[in-house]
Amino acid sequence: MGAGIAEVLARGGLAVVGVEVDRDALERGRGHLESSTGRAVKRGRLTAEAQQEILGRVALTTDFADLGDCDLVIEAVPERLDLKRRVFAELDRVCRADAVLATNTSSLPVTDIAAGTSRPSQVVGVHFFNPAPVMKLVEVIATVLTEPDAVTGVAELVKGLGKTPVTIGDRAGFVANRLLFGYLNGAAAMLESGHATRDDIDTAMKTGAGLPMGPFTLMDLIGLDTCLQVLDAIYAESRDRRHAASPLLRELVTAGLLGRKTGRGFYAYDGVEQAKPDAPDGPRPVVGIVGVGPLADAIAALCDRAGTQVRDSAAELAGCDLVVEAAEDAEAGRALLSAAAQAVKPGTVLAVTSVDGSVIRQAMATGRPADVVGLHLPDPAAPLAEIAATVATAPDVAGRAAELAGRLGLTVVRCRDRAGFIVDALRFPYLNDAAAMLGAGYADADSIDAAMTLGCGYPTGPIADLDRLGPDRAVTVLNALHAETRDPALAPTPLLVEHATAGRPLR
Ligand SMILES: NC(=O)c1ccc[n+]([C@@H]2O[C@H](COP(=O)([O-])OP(=O)(O)OC[C@H]3O[C@@H](n4cnc5c(N)ncnc54)[C@H](O)[C@@H]3O)[C@@H](O)[C@H]2O)c1
Numbered sequence: 001m002g003a004g005i006a007e008v009l010a011r012g013g014l015a016v017v018g019v020e021v022d023r024d025a026l027e028r029g030r031g032h033l034e035s036s037t038g039r040a041v042k043r044g045r046l047t048a049e050a051q052q053e054i055l056g057r058v059a060l061t062t063d064f065a066d067l068g069d070c071d072l073v074i075e076a077v078p079e080r081l082d083l084k085r086r087v088f089a090e091l092d093r094v095c096r097a098d099a100v101l102a103t104n105t106s107s108l109p110v111t112d113i114a115a116g117t118s119r120p121s122q123v124v125g126v127h128f129f130n131p132a133p134v135m136k137l138v139e140v141i142a143t144v145l146t147e148p149d150a151v152t153g154v155a156e157l158v159k160g161l162g163k164t165p166v167t168i169g170d171r172a173g174f175v176a177n178r179l180l181f182g183y184l185n186g187a188a189a190m191l192e193s194g195h196a197t198r199d200d201i202d203t204a205m206k207t208g209a210g211l212p213m214g215p216f217t218l219m220d221l222i223g224l225d226t227c228l229q230v231l232d233a234i235y236a237e238s239r240d241r242r243h244a245a246s247p248l249l250r251e252l253v254t255a256g257l258l259g260r261k262t263g264r265g266f267y268a269y270d271g272v273e274q275a276k277p278d279a280p281d282g283p284r285p286v287v288g289i290v291g292v293g294p295l296a297d298a299i300a301a302l303c304d305r306a307g308t309q310v311r312d313s314a315a316e317l318a319g320c321d322l323v324v325e326a327a328e329d330a331e332a333g334r335a336l337l338s339a340a341a342q343a344v345k346p347g348t349v350l351a352v353t354s355v356d357g358s359v360i361r362q363a364m365a366t367g368r369p370a371d372v373v374g375l376h377l378p379d380p381a382a383p384l385a386e387i388a389a390t391v392a393t394a395p396d397v398a399g400r401a402a403e404l405a406g407r408l409g410l411t412v413v414r415c416r417d418r419a420g421f422i423v424d425a426l427r428f429p430y431l432n433d434a435a436a437m438l439g440a441g442y443a444d445a446d447s448i449d450a451a452m453t454l455g456c457g458y459p460t461g462p463i464a465d466l467d468r469l470g471p472d473r474a475v476t477v478l479n480a481l482h483a484e485t486r487d488p489a490l491a492p493t494p495l496l497v498e499h500a501t502a503g504r505p506l507r
Contacts, residue, residue: 002076003032004132012161107233120145137454166447172237176455187215188246200413204422208384216266220259280406284308288320291327298380341366351375356480357419370394378423385410419480434462439495467505
């Protein structure tokens, strides 16, 4: 990170002094700088002369005293509080009294680092993302001790380097990591609970939530040791059990299975491609829809796109392969499905669209619960179907439901009958955390959205997501998750409830 940050500063025309522990480390740092700028030259993004100018602006040394004239020092030593405090004591000794001292820590409290110096008012966090020359986001962290001028000065400098600074307070994980790692740990806990498989969770979040990669692929890429370290640091402050690293993650780290860098983590990277199951083949299923409303319309539109026949009158249900209950009200849905259950031929799959963990209740009311599954389309515009089997669903029925949905051109994932199925169960707690940050005044909506889009590569930020999905839907899903788990952190945050009640978006 140190080499990356030095490159960003030198590219911005600033003179940089890079300090390393010893000559070997210094040469490694020089190698990083040369190869990174060299790649830019090869790609035609930088001329050879510009590269030389950039490298000429970086003086490398092993002597802290060479930092004596610097206006700003950015520390990027390993993520250990004792080490950072030692380095800051040394910086405090050698740097000018008016120099600003910054830490690139990902998750340690900046206040703890600042408090060990004689100038806590001049200490800030500047959290660059990896790789620093590419990633646009920089979180600028002010502690309660930081002088406002030091913060604005650093934010302006960051902006001048072509980056987007987001100024926030000193909370473990800041914005991006706090939101991201809560979600990643939620995915690990979901896997551990047996609710869904690794592959189905990854597929669901990619296809159904439009994320660039699923949570297990991302954790393997970040490194499971880093994930564990960040979660431990966030948990130390939040004491929120959702930040308590999943035992599965800890076990993988203890076993030395750290992800891509060691060849195995949640996945094995042994060059052996996992065979992908073939898309189910066969005639388009005949689908019956009972109930009216936007959900029923969305399913009818989907069937239309797939070129399949839709039957929605009671008399026609006998010829259906799949009957979907899509009523807006659970009680009406129960009555409609029970009537449909009498009309269909044996072997017809009955699907319930409620995602509040109540598929089993609807199923019992039909008198033939073995034929009932849950079916959820987390985003009607995305080709993902989540199929939930209850304890009463016959195993072959769940398989048949998955096959029928596949023949409608949908990617299918399977899970148990729990609130939110997969996508909603993982994304709404994350969105709730973002709304809570906004409600607490920790960061504004633009900063929160920028943190996730520019820092984590999300296609849209959480506040924009909440407004797209609707605060009322968020409150409904969160209430269901809270009712099921009794976890206070899953109760919808007051700001969200207020916006849902007022029918107003967050922005
Ligand atoms: N790697 C990332 O993705 C990432 C992203 C954002 C922030 N960070 C943060 O940046 C910091 C550095 O992370 P990294 O991944 O670059 O670590 P790293 O271990 O790759 O590099 C740390 C460097 O610090 C040097 N060092 C150790 N002690 C030193 C000392 N006393 N004086 C001078 N140099 C010393 C080491 O020789 C090493 O080159 C951490 O606080 C980390 O949390 C990392």
